[in-house]
Amino acid sequence: MTDKSLTIGSTVALPKPELDLLMADLRKNGFQTVGPHLQDESIVYTKIDGLKDLPRGILSEQNPASYRMIQTGKDRYFDFIPGGQSWKQFLFPPRHTLFTAVKDGKWLLKENDEPTPRYALIGVRACELAAIHIQDRVFLREDFSDPIYRLRREGLFILAVNCLDPDATCFCVSMGTGPRLAAGFDLCVTELDEVFLVEVGSELGRSLLADRTYDLPSAFVQNTANQALERAAESMVRTMDTSDLPGLLTGQLEAERWTEVGKRCLSCANCTLVCPTCFCWDATDQVDILGKSTRRERVWDSCFNPHYSYVVGGNTRPNIRSRYRQWLTHKLGAWKGQFDVLGCVGCGRCITWCPAGIDLTEEVAAIRAEVKA
Amino acid sequence: MTLTPKTNPKPKVAVYKFSSCDGCQLSILNLEDELLDLASAVDIAYFLEATRTVKPGPYDVGIVEGSVTTPHEAERIKEVRAECKFLVSLGTCATAGGIQALRNFARADEYARAVYAHPEFLQYLETSTPISAHIPVDLEIWGCPVNKGTVVEVLAALLQNRRPNFPPSPVCLECKRRGVVCVVVALGIPCLGPAVHGGCGALCPANGRGCYGCFGPSSAGNFSALIASMMPHDRYPNETANLLRSFSSHAPAFRAAADAALKAASGREAK
Numbered sequence: 312m313t314d315k316s317l318t319i320g321s322t323v324a325l326p327k328p329e330l331d332l333l334m335a336d337l338r339k340n341g342f343q344t345v346g347p348h349l350q351d352e353s354i355v356y357t358k359i360d361g362l363k364d365l366p367r368g369i370l371s372e373q374n375p376a377s378y379r380m381i382q383t384g385k386d387r388y389f390d391f392i393p394g395g396q397s398w399k400q401f402l403f404p405p406r407h408t409l410f411t412a413v414k415d416g417k418w419l420l421k422e423n424d425e426p427t428p429r430y431a432l433i434g435v436r437a438c439e440l441a442a443i444h445i446q447d448r449v450f451l452r453e454d455f456s457d458p459i460y461r462l463r464r465e466g467l468f469i470l471a472v473n474c475l476d477p478d479a480t481c482f483c484v485s486m487g488t489g490p491r492l493a494a495g496f497d498l499c500v501t502e503l504d505e506v507f508l509v510e511v512g513s514e515l516g517r518s519l520l521a522d523r524t525y526d527l528p529s530a531f532v533q534n535t536a537n538q539a540l541e542r543a544a545e546s547m548v549r550t551m552d553t554s555d556l557p558g559l560l561t562g563q564l565e566a567e568r569w570t571e572v573g574k575r576c577l578s579c580a581n582c583t584l585v586c587p588t589c590f591c592w593d594a595t596d597q598v599d600i601l602g603k604s605t606r607r608e609r610v611w612d613s614c615f616n617p618h619y620s621y622v623v624g625g626n627t628r629p630n631i632r633s634r635y636r637q638w639l640t641h642k643l644g645a646w647k648g649q650f651d652v653l654g655c656v657g658c659g660r661c662i663t664w665c666p667a668g669i670d671l672t673e674e675v676a677a678i679r680a681e682v683k684a
Numbered sequence: 685m686t687l688t689p690k691t692n693p694k695p696k697v698a699v700y701k702f703s704s705c706d707g708c709q710l711s712i713l714n715l716e717d718e719l720l721d722l723a724s725a726v727d728i729a730y731f732l733e734a735t736r737t738v739k740p741g742p743y744d745v746g747i748v749e750g751s752v753t754t755p756h757e758a759e760r761i762k763e764v765r766a767e768c769k770f771l772v773s774l775g776t777c778a779t780a781g782g783i784q785a786l787r788n789f790a791r792a793d794e795y796a797r798a799v800y801a802h803p804e805f806l807q808y809l810e811t812s813t814p815i816s817a818h819i820p821v822d823l824e825i826w827g828c829p830v831n832k833g834t835v836v837e838v839l840a841a842l843l844q845n846r847r848p849n850f851p852p853s854p855v856c857l858e859c860k861r862r863g864v865v866c867v868v869v870a871l872g873i874p875c876l877g878p879a880v881h882g883g884c885g886a887l888c889p890a891n892g893r894g895c896y897g898c899f900g901p902s903s904a905g906n907f908s909a910l911i912a913s914m915m916p917h918d919r920y921p922n923e924t925a926n927l928l929r930s931f932s933s934h935a936p937a938f939r940a941a942a943d944a945a946l947k948a949a950s951g952r953e954a955k
Binding site: 353406580600616 | 860863912
């Protein structure tokens with residue numbers, strides 16, 4: 312049926328194959344469709360060409376330092392919980408050439424003028440959308456906006472997906488970011504066994520959906536989705552008390568716990584690189600042997616890298632204790648003063664993908680216990 | 685080191701081989717795109733793998749591949765040091781003794797008897813040791829084999845009188861920049877990456893296997909946390925210890941970590 316009254320805020324029941332056609336329409340409109348894909352026993356975000364590339368019938372079981380795929384055989388596309396990659400790789404690329412320069416008498420600079428890709432993100436969870444909104448505050452400030460991020464962000468299409476089956480490392484309810492999406496998407500999907508419930512969030516989303524064949528959702532279908540979303544929120548086992556943040560951590564710089572966690576921490580930077588809000592980078596030059604050409608590249612970096620805090624004369628964070636403390640007091644403390652929001656969305660990536668299994672919710676609780684003792 | 689064009693228009697470079705497989709020298713010859721530039725910027729005065737033409741020393745830069753495993757090499761490396769102003773050890777044999785340093789954990793004469801019909805004709809040392817154990821080394825390039833890009837960066841830095849750019853970040857950073865899924869977390873495979881110096885571009889994890897540390901220990905590595913994190917994933921007894929005792933086995937941080945891993949394992953068995 313084609314419903315002329317489709318407006319922003321409308322919800323329709325979309326037969327699953329129709330999403331394939333909707334993604335094809337996005338590509339016809341100049342978008343690259345990128346989304347979840349099963350690769351190397353995990354979920355990665357990469358270019359997808361339709362439903363066939365989505366991880367159908369896949370669940371994950373996540374615990375500190377462990378991610379395991381489970382095949383369910385179910386005809387569902389969005390049951391999995393995201394893997395180590397996040398959408399930041401599309402907005403804040405891990406490597407990006409800023410310019411090349413050639414010496415011909417004097418240095419001639421050539422800025423990177425590659426066309427900016429236009430991405431349609433397929434399957435953005437509530438915590439992940441919250442993370443994009445946090446990075447917006449980092450990269451799109453009034454006094455300065457990062458052009459690489461801004462151009463990608465402006466052209467972005469977001470097809471969001473409500474989470475129905477949180478994993479053991481998730482704690483978005485504590486951070487107030489999920490599992491249900493509220494706003495900020497073009498379209499939002501809730502997946503049921505037979506059908507996608509799709510909510511319209513933007514004019515572009517509305518016009519794409521208007522070209523598809525859909526039904527008005529029955530009360531039964533809507534109830535089923537609502538109940539599933541409520542169950543998802545209730546089933547979240549991991550929690551983090553945020554009531555005394557950001558002051559708790561920034562006021563406890565000499566807590567014993569920092570020394571203790573510094574012994575377990577590998578300083579390998581994995582937590583910061585999987586974190587959808589971390590934004591540290593480095594700029595490196597690659598000069599040729601003759602010293603006549605160079606390429607400057609912006610690359611992901613991390614506050615866990617010793618050279619990151621190296622300044623003339625020494626390192627301001629010379630040991631792992633000080634680097635872990637810097638990360639957590641920034642993420643759950645100083646971030647608030649800097650960007651008026653905490654830097655954590657409760658996605659649990661840093662817990663799952665820490666090879667040492669360090670759990671920031673435990674670390675915060677331990678420091679709180681130390682204060683009370 | 686200053687190789688300023690005014691005083692020295694074409695610095696003389698020598699490339700030496702000690703106990704090694706020649707793979708790192710081949711990494712220099714494999715610099716196909718840069719080789720002509722390199723030949724125009726430096727005078728390759730001694731490089732037997734490339735040419736039999738030998739120009740006499742002294743040399744501005746000496747690049748040494750291989751470890752010291754024979755009495756003859758132990759003497760020869762001193763002569764090399766004497767004729768080179770700036771000395772670079774190239775590859776994991778030269779920086780950490782290489783795979784042949786496995787003899788350091790066993791009896792060299794037992795290996796010799798197992799391999800050779802007449803071991804009495806051999807002259808060898810009981811240990812395989814890095815170049816830095818014998819003479820002062822100015823710069824070390826790790827890797828088995830070394831990364832071509834690192835070699836170019838070092839040569840370019842020497843010619844341009846600047847510090848080479850290879851930050852001490854771990855392999856994990858290179859995995860994540862490439863979008864490689866962590867083999868430890870997703871596959872349960874032990875990997876030394878969190879404590880190993882990057883530079884390889886995460887070659888092994890990108891091919892579904894754990895890092896065995898051929899680029900050597902990261903100066904920032906936390907080795908007690910590494911063995912505590914990796915030993916639970918051992919797929920056979922002492923897998924983590926064996927990774928530490930492979931290509932970079934003689935590196936002090938790896939030696940200590942392997943000993944600690946073996947001690948922890950035997951402690952568990954005793955219980």
